Amino acid sequence: MEKLKLIKELLENKKAEDIVILDVSKLTNLADYFVIATANSTTHARALADYLEEELEKRGIEIDHIEGKDYGHWILIDLIDTIVHIFTPETREYYGLEWIWADAKKMEV
Template sequence: MIDGKDKVSKIYKVLEDKKAYDIKILYIGDLTIVADYFVIATGSSDTHVKALTDEIEKKLMEDGVFVDHIEGYNWGKWILMDYGDVIVHIFQQPEREFYNLERLWADAKEIVLDNRI
């Protein structure tokens, strides 16, 4: 089974490869029982946000990791993917600025990937 760190790394790579921008990883495991990590990224359009979501789901499924729940796909402005210990938020810029999860979770530790967590 793939652990949270490996999921985050794979998700990050997909987001980078598919040209998401402003990708942030927050470790929230010390602050809540909801998850261990938030991965937050921005796409440039409804189509881009959906494509990022589809590719994450496809790549993780290849490793036997299945999404528990997806919210907001039809809308395409903010899509949430729940992988249990990892929650992925893919926004368009106006929604990201409005909801400002980084401010809401300001006490979380930001993780910077250098090929490993």
């Protein structure tokens, strides 16, 4: 729970919007939690990902891998038990992860 709170705070620090945390642990073995956030542009998305990567590494939180930074429309940061999805507004709407994972419990941290 502390890691989720930290991730949310770090994203908020850099003006990510519409941050949603989903508990997907009972629905998939991909991860326990998805953190979904919106950036206002691809540049903003890459900046959010860079900041998150830097701050998590400072705190000793392992990042398994990062995908999508080259384009920036959908950046995925895999922390093994938690996957952070950073979208541009259009891409978030198009893929509709909240709709796909509608059975997941929304978390408040």
